[in-house]
Amino acid sequence: MLPILEKLLILQDRDRKLLRLQADLQSVPPQRDLLQGKAARAQSDFDTVKLRGKQLESDRKKLELEVATKQDFIRKCETQQGATKKNEEYKAFQHQIDTTRLEISALEDQQLDLMERAEVIAGEVAAAEKIAKSLKSNVDNQLADLVSREASLKQELQSAIAARAAQVAEIDPDVLPRYERLLKTKGDNIIVGVPQGICGGCHMQMPTYVFNAAKAQQDIVQCINCGRILYYSREMED
Numbered sequence: 001m002l003p004i005l006e007k008l009l010i011l012q013d014r015d016r017k018l019l020r021l022q023a024d025l026q027s028v029p030p031q032r033d034l035l036q037g038k039a040a041r042a043q044s045d046f047d048t049v050k051l052r053g054k055q056l057e058s059d060r061k062k063l064e065l066e067v068a069t070k071q072d073f074i075r076k077c078e079t080q081q082g083a084t085k086k087n088e089e090y091k092a093f094q095h096q097i098d099t100t101r102l103e104i105s106a107l108e109d110q111q112l113d114l115m116e117r118a119e120v121i122a123g124e125v126a127a128a129e130k131i132a133k134s135l136k137s138n139v140d141n142q143l144a145d146l147v148s149r150e151a152s153l154k155q156e157l158q159s160a161i162a163a164r165a166a167q168v169a170e171i172d173p174d175v176l177p178r179y180e181r182l183l184k185t186k187g188d189n190i191i192v193g194v195p196q197g198i199c200g201g202c203h204m205q206m207p208t209y210v211f212n213a214a215k216a217q218q219d220i221v222q223c224i225n226c227g228r229i230l231y232y233s234r235e236m237e238d
């Protein structure tokens with residue numbers, strides 16, 4: 001094989017590694033966002049159910065207060081009832097007392113209902129808290145892994161950049177721009193074989209003279225369709 005083609009193949013190999021590392025690094029922030037989103041959603045579910053629990057508790061306290069006010073009212077009625085000499089007034093107080101007792105009884109039913117619901121919510125709060133906590137610790141571990149992965153990827157990237165620069169220095173400056181241009185437009189598959197005369201990049205059948213030129217290995221030969229640089233080895237014989 002032409003020495004320049006061997007060097008270009010090595011360069012392509014290093015570029016592939018470099019591009020892979022860059023892609024891996026770019027995938028780190030979205031992974032981090034995904035993990036943080038998961039933990040945040042679990043926390044928000046927990047907060048929501050906790051809030052419902054608090055709302056129930058405050059409703060229950062309101063009812064308690066209402067009952068106390070009504071009991072107070074009954075006591076006042078009873079005092080006034082005891083003080084009156086008029087039969088009509090006595091009956092009116094008794095009526096108020098009876099009505100208020102019925103109201104209290106209805107409020108107490110509501111209280112019971114709220115207490116039952118509070119018990120259910122308490123179970124839900126505990127479950128949501130457990131989920132949020134375990135998810136958070138899980139996510140924290142994964143985030144820590146991600147941080148160390150990112151650090152090692154950055155290190156690998158630095159060495160890959162250095163390795164590429166070292167190989168670039170080996171390439172004939174007349175050839176390098178051609179390679180760099182192809183790298184920009186065609187990605188990392190630009191030094192390709194021609195098995196049975198077919199371009200390994202665009203898969204077009206090369207005319208015989210192109211295949212023969214690649215076979216002769218005297219000069220750099222490019223695909224007449226896509227411009228990729230062709231290399232030949234014995235197993236590509238037609």
Ligand SMILES: [Zn+2]
Binds near residue numbers: 202204223225
């Ligand atoms: Zn081609």
